[in-house]
Amino acid sequence: MTAPRSILVTGATGLIGRRVVVSLLRRTDAPVVVLVRDPARWDGIARGLGLDATRVTAMRGDVTRPLRWDATAPSQHVGVPSLIVHSAGDIIFSRSLAEARQVNVEGTRNIVELARTFPSARLVHVSSAFAVGRRTGLITERDDAGGAGWVNTYEQSKHEAEMLVRSSGLEYMIARPSTVVCDDARGTVTQVNAVHRALRLYHAGLASMMPGTEDTPVDVIPADWLADAIARLSLTETCAGRTIHLCAGDGALPLGTLLDRTYALWARDTAWRRRGISRPSLSDLPTYELFERSVELVGDARIKRITRSLSHFVPQLAFPKRFDTAGARELLGEDAPPVSAYWDCMLEWLLRSNWSAALPEAA
Amino acid sequence: MTSIGAIRYEFPAGTQSVRELAAAGLLESSAETLESLGFAQIRVACEESPYALALRASERLLQESGIDRESIGLLVYGGAPGGLAFAPARALASAASDTVSAARFRYPSTRLQYDLGLERAAVIAVDQLACTTLFGAVRVARALCIAEGIDRALCVSTDMYPPLAGREALFNCTADAACAVLVEREGQRNRIVAARTVTKGYYWDASAMRDEIVASYFPTALHVINETVREAGWSVADVDWVIPHNVSRRSWEILMGLVALPRARLWADNIARDGHTLAGDNFINLRDALDAGAITPGERLLLFSYGYGAHWTALAVEA
Numbered sequence: 001m002t003a004p005r006s007i008l009v010t011g012a013t014g015l016i017g018r019r020v021v022v023s024l025l026r027r028t029d030a031p032v033v034v035l036v037r038d039p040a041r042w043d044g045i046a047r048g049l050g051l052d053a054t055r056v057t058a059m060r061g062d063v064t065r066p067l068r069w070d071a072t073a074p075s076q077h078v079g080v081p082s083l084i085v086h087s088a089g090d091i092i093f094s095r096s097l098a099e100a101r102q103v104n105v106e107g108t109r110n111i112v113e114l115a116r117t118f119p120s121a122r123l124v125h126v127s128s129a130f131a132v133g134r135r136t137g138l139i140t141e142r143d144d145a146g147g148a149g150w151v152n153t154y155e156q157s158k159h160e161a162e163m164l165v166r167s168s169g170l171e172y173m174i175a176r177p178s179t180v181v182c183d184d185a186r187g188t189v190t191q192v193n194a195v196h197r198a199l200r201l202y203h204a205g206l207a208s209m210m211p212g213t214e215d216t217p218v219d220v221i222p223a224d225w226l227a228d229a230i231a232r233l234s235l236t237e238t239c240a241g242r243t244i245h246l247c248a249g250d251g252a253l254p255l256g257t258l259l260d261r262t263y264a265l266w267a268r269d270t271a272w273r274r275r276g277i278s279r280p281s282l283s284d285l286p287t288y289e290l291f292e293r294s295v296e297l298v299g300d301a302r303i304k305r306i307t308r309s310l311s312h313f314v315p316q317l318a319f320p321k322r323f324d325t326a327g328a329r330e331l332l333g334e335d336a337p338p339v340s341a342y343w344d345c346m347l348e349w350l351l352r353s354n355w356s357a358a359l360p361e362a363a
Numbered sequence: 364m365t366s367i368g369a370i371r372y373e374f375p376a377g378t379q380s381v382r383e384l385a386a387a388g389l390l391e392s393s394a395e396t397l398e399s400l401g402f403a404q405i406r407v408a409c410e411e412s413p414y415a416l417a418l419r420a421s422e423r424l425l426q427e428s429g430i431d432r433e434s435i436g437l438l439v440y441g442g443a444p445g446g447l448a449f450a451p452a453r454a455l456a457s458a459a460s461d462t463v464s465a466a467r468f469r470y471p472s473t474r475l476q477y478d479l480g481l482e483r484a485a486v487i488a489v490d491q492l493a494c495t496t497l498f499g500a501v502r503v504a505r506a507l508c509i510a511e512g513i514d515r516a517l518c519v520s521t522d523m524y525p526p527l528a529g530r531e532a533l534f535n536c537t538a539d540a541a542c543a544v545l546v547e548r549e550g551q552r553n554r555i556v557a558a559r560t561v562t563k564g565y566y567w568d569a570s571a572m573r574d575e576i577v578a579s580y581f582p583t584a585l586h587v588i589n590e591t592v593r594e595a596g597w598s599v600a601d602v603d604w605v606i607p608h609n610v611s612r613r614s615w616e617i618l619m620g621l622v623a624l625p626r627a628r629l630w631a632d633n634i635a636r637d638g639h640t641l642a643g644d645n646f647i648n649l650r651d652a653l654d655a656g657a658i659t660p661g662e663r664l665l666l667f668s669y670g671y672g673a674h675w676t677a678l679a680v681e682a
Contacts, residue, residue: 205579278586294613294614297396303578
């Protein structure tokens with residue numbers, strides 16, 4: 001493996017990006033430049049992570065705007081990057097398509113344009129396993145997604161960004177992570193997302209329906225494994241032109257099993273158990289959509305808000321898919337930790353933290 | 364096996380369309396919304412009292428069925444309590460004071476026994492089950508018929524709203540009615556194969572727990588239906604007819620989807636015509652479905668109802 005001259009990382013202030021930086025620094029001596037909108041914020045994160053300030057340089061920039069490598073801004077010893085890890089993304093599922101495209105598509109376009117100004121740079125694009133949208137069945141790492149539609153604008157914009165990278169003429173690798181549900185196998189959650197918000201609603205007995213079947217695979221991963229995998233693949237030159245699933249794959253849990261485990265764990269709390277809150281009903285998509293329309297027609301504001309918050313991603317469960325992870329296994333020599341290894345720990349963390357004080361009921 | 368030997372219901376003389384109710388300020392939602400949920404009109408009492416309707420339904424049931432009144436060993440009454448039962452609907456609000464005076468001991472259940480000439484019938488009243496009252500009565504009757512060898516039990520439920528009371532409950536248009544059901548210890552038609560009820564006391568304060576109740580309705584309904592079908596030794600696909608309580612058509616379409624039964628197996632003709640009675644939609648509908656010839660002997664029927672707040676209940680009946 002040829003050591004990169006330097007590595008440019010986008011999205012470094014995010015849950016995954018910051019861990020990618022840590023892993024890259026551990027695995028290579030190459031200097032790292034992080035492209036951030038707010039260098040002061042990054043400095044705080046870097047201090048919190050205990051990063052060696054001599055090895056990481058912050059470059060102010062916004063991926064939604066045209067980018068230019070400013071040789072004078074970063075430290076003088078940092079050379080032009082030969083590796084770009086593009087992990088910046090807008091992961092809010094409820095965005096309008098235009099909003100989602102702004103970061104996920106136009107942001108990628110700007111990174112591609114920037115990469116073109118670097119001699120022989122390689123682009124590692126962090127996409128999403130769910131860029132395949134409504135596709136069902138076995139999703140191979142050769143699938144280039146599209147064709148079946150999407151559940152939300154995040155999925156669609158991620159697909160469009162993949163297409164842009166593939167047609168860029170650059171040397172690229174596309175990493176397709178599954179949904180991140182916790183920091184690590186201990187189940188720690190430092191960044192709440194749609195999954196945690198949904199779990200809270202089901203725990204509170206304010207949500208009751210879910211599309212899918214007992215057998216629908218639920219594929220999720222922890223952040224530390226994902227970040228380390230991205231860093232390792234980024235430094236592996238044999239990945240060129242490949243799409244790699246960073247997913248639980250065969251370690252996914254069937255939805256029915258996941259719900260049974262979840263409600264059994266919650267039922268350990270006598271006070272919760274006495275409420276008699278039922279496991280959600282699993283339905284086909286038309287029935288779920290009929291329920292959504294009914295809530296829109298007659299529901300109170302709170303129920304409407306809750307149902308809308310779920311509608312941005314829960315319908316993905318109606319499109320059961322299993323992600324082939326052969327490529328990741330070949331390149332990394334391991335699989336993602338199975339969901340069963342940490343799901344309960346994550347639930348316990350959420351309960352212990354009282355769902356985190358800042359976690360709104362529905363966003 | 365216990366069976367439903369006869370059903371007779373009585374509606375008051377008046378009807379009001381959903382639009383009339385909306386114009387009178389008796390609905391929370393718009394008339395258009397309730398129409399889109401399947402409601403067109405409801406039965407509305409004015410001069411009738413809950414008791415008068417209950418008596419009429421019971422008397423006609425006894426006349427129609429031609430049974431010996433001495434064979435009835437149990438009367439189970441549910442619905443309007445003493446004090447409210449005897450006032451005409453237009454005066455129900457002012458009659459409420461009777462429930463906190465000695466007049467509260469003027470019980471409609473015992474008067475019904477006397478007026479119907481059911482001297483051999485022990486009397487029990489059931490209360491606080493909302494729209495599952497008649498299910499509760501039938502369940503008690505079924506159990507006592509088996510436990511005490513009672514040949515026949517008459518179950519009667521009656522309820523009305525005062526004139527200015529709101530008519531909408533959780534997006535359903537509520538109506539006035541009385542319904543009488545004859546439960547027999549041995550019978551060949553409409554045999555009760557299974558009965559299940561789930562009560563979740565957590566939801567006792569229904570108005571405060573409205574969102575939670577909306578959320579809990581479907582999964583609990585599905586659970587009760589599946590358990591009832593399982594207890595009957597059927598599979599869900601075996602159910603020939605779902606005889607509903609007259610809540611919104613939309614909610615039934617969702618529930619039929621969850622249960623995985625085609626909507627064509629829902630006997631929903633009365634939702635638009637009668638609205639949702641507290642007295643016993645399912646039994647009113649069963650009677651009408653039988654009269655209409657929709658049900659043939661041997662068919663498997665599922666009756667499901669929900670009592671606002673905390674009660675989910677179902678019966679499996681073999682026609």
